[in-house]
Amino acid sequence: MRTEERITGIKDLGIIGGGAAGLFAACFACEKGMSFELLEKMSSCGNKLLLTGHGRCNILNLKAAPELKSCYHGKGNFLYPALASFPPSEAFAFIENVLVLKLTEEDNNRIFPVSGKARDVRDALVSFIGEDNIRYNFRAVSLSQDGSGIWTVTSEDGREGRYKNIILATGGMSFPKTGSSGDSYKLAQSLGYEIVPPKAALAPVRISGRDDLDIPAGLTVKGCIAKITEGDKVLSQTEGDVLFTHDGLSGPAVMELARGVKRGTVITLDMAPDLSDKVLTESMDQSPTRKFVNVLSSFIPGSLAEYAAGCSGASSDITCAKTTKDVRRKALSAVKTFTVTASQDPDIGTAYVTAGGIDVSGFDRKTMGSKTHKGLYVIGEALDIDGISGGYNLTACIAGARLAVGSIGI
Numbered sequence: 282m283r284t285e286e287r288i289t290g291i292k293d294l295g296i297i298g299g300g301a302a303g304l305f306a307a308c309f310a311c312e313k314g315m316s317f318e319l320l321e322k323m324s325s326c327g328n329k330l331l332l333t334g335h336g337r338c339n340i341l342n343l344k345a346a347p348e349l350k351s352c353y354h355g356k357g358n359f360l361y362p363a364l365a366s367f368p369p370s371e372a373f374a375f376i377e378n379v380l381v382l383k384l385t386e387e388d389n390n391r392i393f394p395v396s397g398k399a400r401d402v403r404d405a406l407v408s409f410i411g412e413d414n415i416r417y418n419f420r421a422v423s424l425s426q427d428g429s430g431i432w433t434v435t436s437e438d439g440r441e442g443r444y445k446n447i448i449l450a451t452g453g454m455s456f457p458k459t460g461s462s463g464d465s466y467k468l469a470q471s472l473g474y475e476i477v478p479p480k481a482a483l484a485p486v487r488i489s490g491r492d493d494l495d496i497p498a499g500l501t502v503k504g505c506i507a508k509i510t511e512g513d514k515v516l517s518q519t520e521g522d523v524l525f526t527h528d529g530l531s532g533p534a535v536m537e538l539a540r541g542v543k544r545g546t547v548i549t550l551d552m553a554p555d556l557s558d559k560v561l562t563e564s565m566d567q568s569p570t571r572k573f574v575n576v577l578s579s580f581i582p583g584s585l586a587e588y589a590a591g592c593s594g595a596s597s598d599i600t601c602a603k604t605t606k607d608v609r610r611k612a613l614s615a616v617k618t619f620t621v622t623a624s625q626d627p628d629i630g631t632a633y634v635t636a637g638g639i640d641v642s643g644f645d646r647k648t649m650g651s652k653t654h655k656g657l658y659v660i661g662e663a664l665d666i667d668g669i670s671g672g673y674n675l676t677a678c679i680a681g682a683r684l685a686v687g688s689i690g691i
């Protein structure tokens with residue numbers, strides 16, 4: 282402990298929130314030789330991190346910064362200096378060499394720990410930071426700055442910490458049981474920052490009339506095209522697998538679309554993009570005595586083929602030779618222009634990511650620092666920035682943490 286700190290009790294940095302962004306910020310502060318404390322509301326850090334990548338933690342996306350920029354729904358420009366100054370390749374090297382955690386690359390530049398365990402990522406971070414630098418069960422409820430620029434953070438139970446700089450890394454408001462329940466917005470609002478209304482991103486969608494839909498829950502249809510349409514206009518489009526759940530739709534293609542979904546939004550799925558009327562007809566002509574539903578199921582999952590054949594009005598054992606053009610087209614349309622309506626706004630509690638949050642206009646993208654409060658930085662999901670699926674959200678947390686800590690002069 283430096284003499285000044287021993288006398289005043291003031292540390293260089295207080296990091297509020299021990300999720301991915303805060304934990305990485307603490308590691309960088311450690312490396313830089315800063316005196317700091319990580320203040321975490323829960324009794325352990327990185328609870329959301331443990332859930333990531335289905336417990337495997339897709340920690341980075343290795344694309345270069347210019348490519349990454351387009352993966353943050355219009356906020357890539359704000360993030361660009363962070364992504365360019367600490368690109369994923371450098372974050373990869375930091376994790377392998379400094380945190381001593383081996384990583385591996387999978388399809389679409391996605392990076393995971395070799396062990397396949399998110400817990401190993403969390404444990405490596407906490408072990409590097411050191412338990413002595415973490416104050417658990419410290420729920421920050423107030424944040425104030427005195428005339429000499431020193432910040433005081435007060436916890437719900439009246440404890441205090443005093444710091445020259447603050448990094449706010451308190452997350453969004455999805456999966457609130459992990460600790461991120463919207464405190465970011467209250468703390469930022471108390472200092473006068475604008476909040477873009479939070480909503481679900483990367484979330485399942487509930488649909489009207491699910492009980493009447495004869496498609497089993499648990500069915501995954503690979504390689505679909507999902508669209509949000511308004512009349513003839515396509516508002517957004519994604520590609521990927523779709524999962525039918527007991528109350529609606531999930532899977533990457535639908536979850537990606539969810540940030541644009543509200544109650545009443547119409548979603549159209551093409552569940553067989555490569556299947557055309559011509560391809561189906563040719564296949565039927567080659568097997569006139571085969572059942573129509575069996576030919577369909579050579580292109581799509583069996584239960585979906587049964588659903589499509591049912592929609593066409595044909596009997597279940599009709600052969601290809603007896604299938605009329607009208608029946609064939611109706612079956613094809615049931616699969617290629619499958620249309621449902623969202624029965625409610627996607628639930629932010631079960632969303633993987635929160636869209637909206639602390640408005641970036643109050644912050645300098647070259648430092649992640651406030652334009653009005655000296656020594657205040659905001660990083661991670663607390664900000665109005667959300668990425669697509671594939672490691673982009675954790676990539677943003679890490680790059681933002683690096684830029685913020687790097688911008689603090691000590």
Ligand SMILES: Cc1cc2nc3c(=O)[nH]c(=O)nc-3n(C[C@H](O)[C@H](O)[C@H](O)COP(=O)(O)OP(=O)(O)OC[C@H]3O[C@@H](n4cnc5c(N)ncnc54)[C@H](O)[C@@H]3O)c2cc1C
Pocket residue numbers: 297298299300301302303320321322323326327328329330332333334335338339340341419420421422450451452453455456459460461462464465632633634660661662663671672673674675676678
């Ligand atoms: C199921 C699931 C799977 C996911 N998979 C991936 C994936 O594989 N790859 C990827 O890139 N992204 C993934 N994400 C998204 C990613 O996990 C988040 O974007 C990221 O963890 C956000 O990190 P954060 O540090 O900003 O916030 P959080 O991880 O939410 O951390 C915020 C921390 O702040 C603490 N806190 C909150 N309020 C206070 C307070 N008042 N005082 C003190 N502490 C406070 C919380 O307890 C928490 O520890 C996934 C998300 C979910 C839910």
